[in-house]
Amino acid sequence: MMQQHKAHVSFFPMPQSDELLDSVVYRYHQLAGHASPRQTFNELFGKFCQVVPKLMTNHTSHLLAKVPPHLFKERQDILAKHLLLPALHRIFGENHIKQAILNTESGARFGTDRIYYCCHTLLLQHSLQCCPLCIQEEQNEMGFAYWHRSHQLHGVATCHKHGCDLIQNCPYCGRQARHPRSMELPESHCLGCGKRWLPTYSFSESVNRLANLAYVTCNSGKMEGTDLVLFAKVVSAITGGNTAAACNDMEASYGSAYFKSIYQKEKDVRGDWLKDAFHREKFNRGEFGPWTLRFRRYSDLLMAVDNLFGSWADFDRYAVNYRKTAA
Ligand SMILES: [Zn+2]
Ligand SMILES: [Zn+2]
Known part of the structure; x- marks a missing residue:
């Protein structure tokens, strides 16, 4: 029993509603004060890859053995609440979704799983997106902001909650909201040029209905x-x-x-x-x-x-x- 307890990390952040698994891991990385992503990934997933993966879809068995057991009752909990698999159920046939679910367990390559990789362009925007108003609210309430799962699907251009445009690249300097090699959380300002991000509204109301559909499917379980x-x-x-x-x-x-x-x-x-x-x-x-x-x-x-x-x-x-x- 003691042995098993020792295997757990001493703490792990509480995953938030609609939070991408990647985001929870980035928060752990920051709170643990690790100098390099290598340390965090080795610890949580037992593997490391050179580029910080955007979708941590496999090696969840290792992760489950590492995090305090009350956080996720079972693997299904991570898949349904923090990965994009519920969105894929609308687009994958029965065999593919079964394979995708199976692949989340371990897999040879860590990071973006092959089955996700193949449909990367289908499913995702080029890089992680965030909403400036969600960031403001979360920072005020909890002291940090996180990456939302339903903000990331291809075709989602606005925040389902606030209706404003999502930010993928800084409107001032063009830097990606999350630098591809970093474990950054969304901030109220650009980490490149330092300018504060303000909400903009570029699309018709019908575009926000698409954001709502994405939110509903991500949270359908x-x-x-x-x-x-x-x-x-x-x-x-x-x-x-x-x-x-x-x-x-x-x-x-x-x-x-x-x-x-x-x-x-x-x-x-x-x-x-x-x-x-x-x-x-x-x-x-x-x-x-x-x-x-x-x-x-x-x-x-x-x-x-x-x-x-x-x-x-x-x-x-x-x-x-x-x-x-x-x-
Ligand atoms: Zn928002
Ligand atoms: Zn900038």
Whole structure:
């Protein structure tokens, strides 16, 4: 018993609501006063990699053995509350989500897991994002701010709670909100130029609905895979096959500034991108794998659900009915 107790770290920060696991680890790193990330990672995950991983999705078994047992009842607790797996359940098939869950246990490479890595561009923004008003509130209430899970999904441009723009790069000097090699927590000012970040509002209200959808799915606790073939069929049924018209609606609703901000130069959103996103040949044949995920983005899913169904619950209802009628 004593032996087991000794194996635990002497303290570990209490994970906050919707806090990314990475963020909890950064807080531990700061509180422990470790000089290098190597020490923190070796201690908590039993492994180290040269670049500070953005998503600590594997080696959670090692972590669980290290942190005080009351913090997480079981591994499922970390997965459901502090990783992005609940968001993936909307986009991964049943086998992929099972594999992803299994991979969180250990895995050869520490850090961003292969299954996440393959869909990195699908799921995430380029770097971690934060909300200047959340930071202010958290610092006032608790003395620190943290990285929110639901702020990180691709297609999320505003804070679901405050409606202001999320910050990915400092608007003054362009430095990333979190330097890729650092274990920084979000601050009320830029750690590069020192200027204070103020809230800005660049998008229409409909863009904030997407942020809400992301928040809801991250906090749904659900981790069974969705049938994506069904998703494509339902989208096709509700649009009457006219996905091009739906694309026009979406462009009008979210505005070109939104598309420009989330896709940057990578994707041309003119034309029928919805059909392209959900009706790939491989995907229709059911051979849906991480490599085909590259062509799609989480934002595609968020926009389709918001624009065509209104909410996840309405989408689910529609899908159930569709399945019944089709059977
Ligand atoms: Zn906020
Ligand atoms: Zn700056």
